[in-house]
Amino acid sequence: MMNIVLHEPEIPQNAGNIARTCAVTHSSLHLIKPLGFSVEDKFLKRAGLDYWHLLDVHYYDSFNHFLSLNKGARIFMATTKSRQTYTDVKYDMDDFIMFGKESAGIPEEILLDYKDTSVRIPMFEDTRSLNLSNSVAIILYEALRQNNFAGLNQEGQLHKYKW
Template sequence: MTNLHIVFDNPVIPTNTGNAIRTAAVTGAHLHLIEPLGFNFDDKHLKRAGLDYHDLADMTIHPNFQACMDALPGARVFAFTTHTDKWFTDIEYQEGDVLLFGTEPTGLPAEHLAHERITEQVRIPMVPARRSMNLSNAASTAVFEAWRQLGFNGAV
C-alpha cells in the first residue's frame, strides 16, 4: 500500500468523490475532503460510484483548507491546475506526498495555489482547447503515476 494523500478541495459532484473513494481503497491512498462539500454522504450517486469500497478507504473530512494542511505537516503538496506548464510526470514522487485538486467547476482558488505549503503546481497534459479533465479521472491518473514511481508498493 502507498502512503500518498489525495485532497479534494470543496468537491461538489458526488460521483467524483465516490470514484475517488474507490481509487483510495484500491491504491491505499488516504482521501481528504475539504468542506464545504456539495453533497452529503447519504447521496445515492456517491454510494453507487463508491460501490462497497467506502469501508475500505481511509478518508478524513477537514473543515477548511488550513486544517487540512495542518493535518499533513511536512508533506510535499502538489497542486494540480491548468495554470502551469509543469507536467505532473516530471515530479519524482515520494511516500507521503499530497496530490491536491480543486472543485469541479473552477479548480483551485488563487489563494490555495499561492499557499506557502504548495511545493509545486503541476498539470496533466491534454490536447489544446480543452478546459479540464474530470476530477476523479485526474486524481486517479495522478495517484497511479505516483504509485507507479514508488514501485506499486503493496500491490498484487
C-alpha cells in the first residue's frame, strides 16, 4: 500500500480530491497539522465524494510526530527544488510520498535531509507549480505503475454493453 503525506495542507478541495485518489488506489493518507481547514469542511467532504469510508487516514501533530510513528519509512519528498524527476527513482509499495502546503511547499529545513529521495515534476522554468491534487495523482500513479498496479483493477467494464 502506498502512503501519501500532506504536510500542512491549506485548501480543503485539494485535500478532498487527494483523499478520493487515495481511496480508489487503497493508498493511506497521512495529514500533518496544522491543517488549513476542518476535517468536517463541506468542500473537503464534497471533493472526496462518497469514498470516505474507504479511506485509511492518519493525523499527526507535526513532522517529528509523523517520523516517530513511522520509524524507518522511506519518504520521497515531492518538491519543485529537486534535481531528479519523479520518474528517476524506483518506488516500493510501502513508500511514503510527501507533498508540502500549497503556498510554500515542503520546508527547506526538512528537504535537506532528503536530497536522495526528493523528486520533482518537470515544468517550464517560468512556472511555479502544479495544483497539489494533480501533483499527487501524477506521482502516485507512476509509483503504482512501477509496481504493476498491484491490487488494482486493471480491466474496465462497460455498464450497459459488453466489449
